Amino acid sequence: MVCWVSILLIMYFLFDVNYFxxxxxxxxxxxxxxxxxxxxxTTSIYGICTTxxxxxxxxxxNNARYLRELDFARFHYYDLSGIYGELMRHGAGxxxxxxxxxxxxxxxxxxxxxxxxxxxxxxxxNFYVEHEFISLTDNFIRAVALSKQTVTGLKIPVxxxxxxxxxxxxxxxxxxxxxxxxxxxxxxxxxxxxxx
Numbered sequence: 001m002v003c004w005v006s007i008l009l010i011m012y013f014l015f016d017v018n019y020f021x022x023x024x025x026x027x028x029x030x031x032x033x034x035x036x037x038x039x040x041x042t043t044s045i046y047g048i049c050t051t052x053x054x055x056x057x058x059x060x061x062n063n064a065r066y067l068r069e070l071d072f073a074r075f076h077y078y079d080l081s082g083i084y085g086e087l088m089r090h091g092a093g094x095x096x097x098x099x100x101x102x103x104x105x106x107x108x109x110x111x112x113x114x115x116x117x118x119x120x121x122x123x124x125x126n127f128y129v130e131h132e133f134i135s136l137t138d139n140f141i142r143a144v145a146l147s148k149q150t151v152t153g154l155k156i157p158v159x160x161x162x163x164x165x166x167x168x169x170x171x172x173x174x175x176x177x178x179x180x181x182x183x184x185x186x187x188x189x190x191x192x193x194x195x196x
Contacts, residue, residue, distance in 0.1 A: 018052075019068070026072045030080050037080040039166050042118040045076050046136075049107045060106035067099060069115055070131055070145055077117040077129065082165045090154055090161070097126060097150035100181050103143045112136040121174055122158045125151045128178055146181055 011017050026045060037043055047069060055062040078084035078094070087094060107113055113135050121128040126148055133143040151158055162169050174182075 019071075022072055023075055026076050027079050030076050034080060036082065037077075039081055039083075039119055039162065039169050040172075041081070042116050043073070043077045043080055044114045044116050045073050046112065046114045048112045049109050051109065054109050058109070060108050063101075063103070066101055066103075066133065066143055066145065069133075070099070070147060071096075073115040073117045073131055074129060074147065074149070077119075081119070083127070083161065086161050086164050087151065087154070090156070092154035092161075093152045094127070094149050095152055097148040098185055099145060099147045101143055101145040105140060105142050107133060107135060107142050113142065120146075121172055121178055122162060123171075125154060125158055127151070127158060130178075146178060148185070 030043075049061045053061045053065045075084070078087075113133055116132045116134065118130055119127060120130045129147045129149065131145040131147065132141050133145075134141050151161075154161070159171070162171075
C-alpha cells in the first residue's frame with residue numbers, strides 16, 4: 001500500500017496527472033456517449049471554474065487555464081470529427097502553432113461553462129479552429145479563441161486529410177478576424193526572421 005501511495009505521489013510530483021486524466025475522460029466520454037461529428041459540426045465540452053482554476057485574487061479563472069481547457073476541447077473535436085484518426089493513419093501529429101484569445105468577461109469561481117469548437121479554415125499544414133467559452137448561467141460568450149494547429153510528420157497537405165474524411169468538404173471562406181490574425185502572425189514572423 002505504501003508503495004502505491006509513493007508511486008502516486010511521485011507521479012503527481014513529476015507529471016500533471018490531472019491533465020492526462022482529463023484528456024482520457026474527455027475522449028472516453030465522447031467515444032462512449034456521443035455521436036461522431038462531421039467536419040463542420042460544432043462540438044461542446046463542459047466544465048466548471050474550480051479553486052484549481054482561479055487567479056491570484058481568488059475570483060475568476062486564470063488566463064492560463066483558458067488555454068489548458070482549449071486542449072481538451074480540441075482533442076475532443078479531433079476525435080469526434082475523425083481528424084485525429086486520419087492523422088494517426090498517416091503517422092502525423094498536431095501541435096499548437098499559435099493562439100489568440102479575446103477575454104470578454106471573467107469566468108467566476110464555481111461558474112459552469114461550455115466550450116464550443118469548430119473548424120473554420122485550413123491551408124498548407126495548418127488547421128484553424130474557433131472556440132467559445134460560454135457560461136451556462138447566462139449563455140454569455142465569456143471568451144473567444146482562435147487556434148492555429150500545425151500538423152507535424154505529414155507528407156501530404158492538410159487538404160488531403162480533409163478530403164479523406166469528407167470528399168465533398170469545401171474550404172470555407174476566410175473570415176475577417178482570422179485573416180487579420182494570420183496577417184499579424186505573418187508580420188511577426190518577418191520581423192523575427194530579420195532578427196535571426
